[in-house]
Amino acid sequence: MTSTLIDPLLLKSFVAVVESGSFTRAGERVHLSQSTISQQLKRLEEQLGCELLNRSGRYVGTTEDGERLLGYARRLLGLMEEVVEDLRKGHAQGEVHIGVPEDFASDLLTPTLGAFARAHPAIRLEISSGLSNTLWQQFCAGDYDLVLIKQRPGQFVGHAAWPEPLAWLDSLSQPTYERDPLPLVVFPVGGLYRDEMIHALESAGRRWRIG
Numbered sequence: 001m002t003s004t005l006i007d008p009l010l011l012k013s014f015v016a017v018v019e020s021g022s023f024t025r026a027g028e029r030v031h032l033s034q035s036t037i038s039q040q041l042k043r044l045e046e047q048l049g050c051e052l053l054n055r056s057g058r059y060v061g062t063t064e065d066g067e068r069l070l071g072y073a074r075r076l077l078g079l080m081e082e083v084v085e086d087l088r089k090g091h092a093q094g095e096v097h098i099g100v101p102e103d104f105a106s107d108l109l110t111p112t113l114g115a116f117a118r119a120h121p122a123i124r125l126e127i128s129s130g131l132s133n134t135l136w137q138q139f140c141a142g143d144y145d146l147v148l149i150k151q152r153p154g155q156f157v158g159h160a161a162w163p164e165p166l167a168w169l170d171s172l173s174q175p176t177y178e179r180d181p182l183p184l185v186v187f188p189v190g191g192l193y194r195d196e197m198i199h200a201l202e203s204a205g206r207r208w209r210i211g
Helices: 008-020 023-030 034-048 064-091 106-119 132-140 192-203
Strands: 094-101 123-130 182-184 208-210
Touching: 008 023, 008 034, 008 064, 023 034, 094 132, 106 123, 123 132
Parallel strands: 094 123, 182 208
Antiparallel strands: none
């Protein structure tokens, strides 16, 4: 007796073939070989007792039965994803300690943290701020689960999120660039920007002072 239960993997491959129009592209999408995709679709057609795909043209299309199945398949796969996501959210709980630099733009960070909190209400976020070097040392000591820090390329092991080019800013009405020593407004000792500024000036042989 033929089983009435359809393997979700067969439905996933069927949807991939229909949406990509090709067994090859469908295999790339679901990380299976073209021959495996073809075998899966043959099994699905045998189980349902009807042809689902029109293979005569340049692109693979659906038959009338295939078009009917496509709607059900998408709904079933979507429902399964919804179940997994809901159960995962229900079991995710605990605290995550995050360290961020004091000058990180709140208008970018706050919405991201807010969205995470809404998606995972059982997880408590503990956010602390400080200088990047200090945050990195504390992360290495186990004080944080995650830190967002500024660093020179290749300085620490981590994932690069975005580049941040540096630029010199001076007053148009009262320029100070020609002064000697050059007056600076800088971050506290240990800050990456401060170190980069001083290094650039000293490499150029320029004298500087704070304020």
